[in-house]
Amino acid sequence: MWGKVLGALFGLALLKLPGLILGILLGHWFDRTFRAQFERNGGFNGLFSDQQDEQALFRYTTFATMGHIAKATGTVTTAHINRASEYMTQLGLTAAQQKEAQAAFRDGKVVSFPLQQQLSSFYQAYRRRKDVLHLFLEIQINIASTQDTMSAEQYSLLQQVAAQLNFSSGQLDALIQVHNAHRRFSGRKASANGKNNLADAYNVLELNATTSDALLKKTYRKLMAKHHPDKLMAQGVPAEMLDMAKRRTQDIQAAYELIKQHRSRAKL
Template identity: 40%
Template sequence: MWGKLLGAGFGFLFGKWLGAILGCYLGHLFDKSLKQDFDKAGGFQGFFSGDDLNERQALFFSSCFAVMGHIAKSNGRVSEVHIQAASAFMDEMALHGDDRREAQSAFNAGKQADFSIKESVHDFKEAFARRYDLLQLFLEIQIQMAFSDGHLSAKELELLKLVSKYLGIGGKHFNFVLKRYQAEFKFRQQRAQWQSQQSNRQSNQSENRGYKQSYQNKVAPEPEVSRIHALAVLGLEQGASEKEIKRAYRKLMAQHHPDKLVSQGLPEHMMEVAKAKSQSIQAAYEALKK
């Protein structure tokens, strides 16, 4: 902002209105470059001490699992699927010992009748108000928990909307994030099934030495429906241009960059979550490039 203002001012002194326009443009380039350097340095997080960062990471950790527990209990009881999903999530984060017990304790706290989801999410938002990418990742994790059994109940959807509201995320963007995750869920399922089929196919062919080498190495193309799901993972619809696909891909990769999110307050244990999401985005983009 200051770069554009100063550039326009100095430009006007030396070249009147034409100079002001040129100076404003050069100032815009300066602002953009300065912002990128600022973000790489950790943004406002760079002004916090190590203790402040640790406190924020601890808050993210406890709030995340507490709200997950509350959502899991939303239908009256925590199903075996939700318990398995929470355990798998802890496994993905490589939680062991005290760290795992802390996560389980927070998850159980969220299941209690006196747990206030409004207060918990409000405290979280206060701590991460300037970190929109972390707020969105928090919401995505809650959607992942609610969707662990493959569908959303009316109560789960209601709670997710409340979480989104308390985070300050509008209804339109909530629907966008929800739709993206549903597409990501289906995309992962489809790719896992296709990869399993290819693995079995190659295994069977290698056991039968009567096949020609060219046939053994033949790989069946991915089904066309992958393109539909891949576009949806990037938040796009059929007919999206190559330029739109690249823009969406770069934006989502920037939002889910693990190192950047950790520098902003994401617990290091949760870096694997951000990596998994980045990998899904990357896989969807690669599928669209073929």
């Protein structure tokens, strides 16, 4: 729509009636070709927003929400603190960024922390970038799953986070299942020929053994594009926050290769 509107206005201003017609045609082409990508990048808000402010919002909301989820049971366990510290180390944060992350984590641990208000601001900034929201929720699932099984309180809080970001309970449960599959698959890479690892490889790709080769390849490419660090960084994710996306793409590629090898041997 916006392509046709702006095309018409510019065309009319430059060439009057012929320009109006030409502008509408060019705008229609733009809408059809670039509309989805334009909206994923934030639309016109994305053009005029300060990317540094957005990235600071992503960092703060990520670690503050992590702190709130870690505190959901009433006490932040040593395991949660270690997981958060490990995550900060994996991200390669500078000393200043680590202090900011630790301060945000402490803010989130406070019972009165305004989580819904913070998530509302975050959602308004990234609402047209679904892949970024997916990544954010995956990070929170990771901290909630520190001890392999999350508490009922943490799951309830994750449901609130998901709802605030416009994810249904079913979508949250699906993400948790995929997260668990990634965790098991990463832990079993050393035994790449194991039957259990093959099952987890299919779960990583959100498929099953009856999937056709064509759909397998199509899904693999779709997931690689969805989690590609360069794409997420272009959508406003700070470069240092892309560790999970990088590990996801590594797992997806390894899972795809394992399934292909298994299918090739089965055809011999």
